[in-house]
Amino acid sequence: MSMVEQFDARSCVLMRLGERRFALAAEQIAELVAPSRVFRFAHRTMEIDGVILRRGRVVPVCDVAERLTGKKLTSRRFYLVATQKRGASLDWVALPVSGECELITADLTPAGESDSPHVAAWLSHDGEVIEVLNLDALTPAPVDRATPGARRKPGGTRMIVPGKPAKILLIDSNVLFSKRLGDALRREGFEVTTATQAAFALTTLEYNAPSVIVCATNMREMGALEIARIIHADPKNAALPVIAMGDGSQRALMESFQAGCDDYIDRHLSPGVIANHIKNIVVSRWKGFSRRRCWARRIRA
Amino acid sequence: MQFAAPHKAPHARTEQIILFRCSTQVFAISSGSVHEVRSVDTLAGSPLEINEPTLPKVGHVFRRGEQNLYVVNGAVHFGLRPSPASLILLLRRSRTALLIDGIEKMTTMTRLQALPAAFCNEERVWYRGLTVLDQNVIPVVSPEGFLTTDELFLLDALVSRMGLPESTVVSEMGLGV
Numbered sequence: 001m002s003m004v005e006q007f008d009a010r011s012c013v014l015m016r017l018g019e020r021r022f023a024l025a026a027e028q029i030a031e032l033v034a035p036s037r038v039f040r041f042a043h044r045t046m047e048i049d050g051v052i053l054r055r056g057r058v059v060p061v062c063d064v065a066e067r068l069t070g071k072k073l074t075s076r077r078f079y080l081v082a083t084q085k086r087g088a089s090l091d092w093v094a095l096p097v098s099g100e101c102e103l104i105t106a107d108l109t110p111a112g113e114s115d116s117p118h119v120a121a122w123l124s125h126d127g128e129v130i131e132v133l134n135l136d137a138l139t140p141a142p143v144d145r146a147t148p149g150a151r152r153k154p155g156g157t158r159m160i161v162p163g164k165p166a167k168i169l170l171i172d173s174n175v176l177f178s179k180r181l182g183d184a185l186r187r188e189g190f191e192v193t194t195a196t197q198a199a200f201a202l203t204t205l206e207y208n209a210p211s212v213i214v215c216a217t218n219m220r221e222m223g224a225l226e227i228a229r230i231i232h233a234d235p236k237n238a239a240l241p242v243i244a245m246g247d248g249s250q251r252a253l254m255e256s257f258q259a260g261c262d263d264y265i266d267r268h269l270s271p272g273v274i275a276n277h278i279k280n281i282v283v284s285r286w287k288g289f290s291r292r293r294c295w296a297r298r299i300r301a
Numbered sequence: 302m303q304f305a306a307p308h309k310a311p312h313a314r315t316e317q318i319i320l321f322r323c324s325t326q327v328f329a330i331s332s333g334s335v336h337e338v339r340s341v342d343t344l345a346g347s348p349l350e351i352n353e354p355t356l357p358k359v360g361h362v363f364r365r366g367e368q369n370l371y372v373v374n375g376a377v378h379f380g381l382r383p384s385p386a387s388l389i390l391l392l393r394r395s396r397t398a399l400l401i402d403g404i405e406k407m408t409t410m411t412r413l414q415a416l417p418a419a420f421c422n423e424e425r426v427w428y429r430g431l432t433v434l435d436q437n438v439i440p441v442v443s444p445e446g447f448l449t450t451d452e453l454f455l456l457d458a459l460v461s462r463m464g465l466p467e468s469t470v471v472s473e474m475g476l477g478v
Contacts, residue, residue, distance in 0.1 A: 039438035041326060042379035044422035051417070051431070051438055058431050058438055060419040091418045140421045235422075 009107050012123060012132060015080055016099035017065040018073060023106075023123055023132045030081040030092065032101050046234050047140045052094050054081060059092045062139045068118070068131075070199030070221045073098050084135055093139050108132060116203045166282050167191045169210035171201045171227070172245070173219055177267075181214075184275035190282075198222035202230065205237060212282055216267060217246040217256060225259035232260045243281060245274070316413070318432070320405035320439065321390070324381035327405055327439055329432060334444040336393040338404070341386060348372060353459055356452060360400070362460055365391075371456050372398045373447045379427070397447045408434065413441060 011026035033054060038061055040050040049061040059081060065073040079094040080101060108121040111134075120134035168190045172178045175196060182192040193210065195201040198219055204210075213231070215224035224244035231237045241262040246252030248266035256264045263281050265274050317332040348361035351371075361372040370391065376383045386400040410432040416425060427446045432439050448456070 041328075041438070041440045042381055042427075043420055043424035044380070045420050045424065048419055053433065053436070053438065056433070058414050058417060058433070060417045062419060086418055089418070093417075093419055140419050 009105055011103060011105050012108075013080070014102040014104055014125065014130065015095070015097040016101075018069050018071055018098055020069050021125075021128065021130050022068060023104075023125075023130050024080070024082060024135065025120075025132065026103060028082045028084070028135060029101075030083050032097075033079050033081060033094075035076055035079065044235065045140050049096075052079060054092075054094075057092060059094045061094045061096065063096050064133075064138045065096065065098075067138065067199070067203060068133075070197065082135055084139065086141065093135070116200065118203055166211035167193065167209070168278065169201055169204065169213045170194045171198050171213065171215040171219070171224075172196070173216065177271075181271040181274055184271035185278065187272075188275045188279045190275075190279075198227045202227070205231075205240075210240070212241050212243060212278065214243045214245060214265075214278060217244050217252055224261055225255055228256075228260040228262075241281065243278060315409045315411050317407065318410050318441065319390075319407050320434075321375075321388075322402045322405055323375035323379060324384050324402065326379070326381060327437075328375075328379075329410065329434075329439045329441045330390070330444065331429075331441070332407060334393050334395075335390050337391040339389045339391065341389060341400070349460070349463065351456070351459065351463075353456070356455065359448070359452075359456060362456070363398075368396055369457065369460055370396055370398045371448060371453070372400055374400045376402070378447060392444045392447075395444050395447075396453060397444065399447060410434065410441070416440075 012023040013026050013029050014021050014023050031054075033052075036052050036054075038050040038052055047062055047064075047067075049063050051058045051060050053059070061079065063073065065071065073096055075098050076096040077099060078097050078101070080097050081092060081094050084091045084093060104125055106123040106125055108123050111119040111121055117137040118134050119131045121132040123130050123132055168185055170178055170182055170185070170192055172181070172194070173196050178194045178196070182194050185192045193204065195204070198215060199222055201213070201215075213227065215227050217224045224242060224246075228242040228244070231240055231242055242260070243263045243265060244252075244256035244259075244261040245265050245267040246256060248268050253264045263277075265277050267274075269277075318329040319332050319335060320327055320329050322328075348363040351359055351362055353359060358373050358377040359371050360374055362369050363372070364370070372389065374383065374386065375381075376386070384402055386402055388401050388403060390399040390401060392399060413430040413432055415430050416428050424440075426449075427442060428440045429443045430441050432441050
């Protein structure tokens with residue numbers, strides 16, 4: 001039973017991540033602790049920063065700020081230690097927060113189907129609408145507890161499947177342009193999801209995996225250059241192509257390829273031309289061509 | 302009439318571990334799973350070089366009795382910056398020899414904590430768990446986690462294609478643990 005189905009008014013802990021506030025159900029919170037030493041050791045779970053020691057217990061530190069706000073926390077003041085029930089066991093996780101937390105009681109509005117999985121509910125407080133977080137969707141968990149070594153295959157579920165429309169995630173802050181390009185892509189037979197913020201788009205990767213990401217370079221918080229670096233640094237998304245849309249200058253083109261984007265398109269071209277170009281890229285990738293493989297062949301030659 | 306034996310407080314179970322260094326990080330391994338510690342110099346010249354692009358962590362192989370032992374570079378295995386290694390740990394009941402930078406000390410651990418479930422990738426295979434020593438968290442490596450069965454199969458096939466010369470036979474000498 002979800003948190004919202006059980007009660008209407010709930011105790012929640014408000015936490016601050018940079019300039020934004022988020023909430024967590026109070027019963028999930030174990031304690032708020034002052035910064036302590038973070039121990040780091042070799043591992044491959046990108047979301048985990050390290051571990052802290054609390055009362056002899058090793059607690060993983062999961063920095064959710066970048067995923068929720070698009071920015072890394074530059075100043076950590078506290079760690080909010082939360083608990084997660086996974087099967088019969090109770091796991092602890094420490095979330096770095098940038099300010100003091102506040103315990104409130106508020107009426108919760110259930111999250112809608114269109115909301116991100118990390119949103120469990122919404123609440124209003126001090127004239128601000130705040131996301132109540134679903135911790136399970138934000139923190140990593142073993143794919144299969146029976147086989148601890150089991151890993152998601154890199155890009156395993158994100159390949160382009162013949163016979164099914166390829167999903168395109170279109171990120172552009174210009175809603176009108178997104179709509180025109182989205183329509184052109186749909187005419188080419190693609191399934192299109194649009195987002196105006198790259199940070200939000202990153203959260204959708206987990207539950208609505210696209211085949212290709214098309215992203216503008218001139219976004220305010222995070223553009224194609226940053227998103228390509230983040231996505232390709234994660235082994236499970238390394239095979240996901242990112243296509244940059246820039247202003248057509250040589251500099252933008254060079255920067256895009258240097259950042260690891262798989263292709264570059266001039267955003268000033270007509271939506272029909274851009275959609276056709278994207279189709280060519282998707283088809284060529286489906287046939288097994290990729291820029292990296294091509295370069296590897298050239299280097300070997 | 303028989304009286305029950307007086308209750309004895311159970312002894313805390315302890316385990317001898319070796320703290321070793323790979324690149325800049327310290328790891329622990331149960332001393333029971335280390336068969337021998339050897340200097341890199343004692344193997345110089347004899348091991349056969351392996352160049353398998355899909356397994357960059359395995360650089361050399363040598364023959365010990367009936368078995369091929371594969372030398373795994375610890376730093377590369379853990380994704381750390383490679384550094385000049387000086388020692389090799391020959392692991393017991395394993396076909397892995399682990400190349401490490403050095404041994405810090407031998408000590409005893411009294412508690413092995415499970416790796417938190419949030420760690421959900423290869424580290425679950427790499428580590429048996431975590432231990433706390435002198436207010437430091439040290440990962441305790443699993444000797445079976447260095448090479449999977451598939452990797453051993455691939456290496457065996459590669460070595461059989463290359464053919465292992467007699468000069469790669471290494472005798473059982475060195476610093477026994």
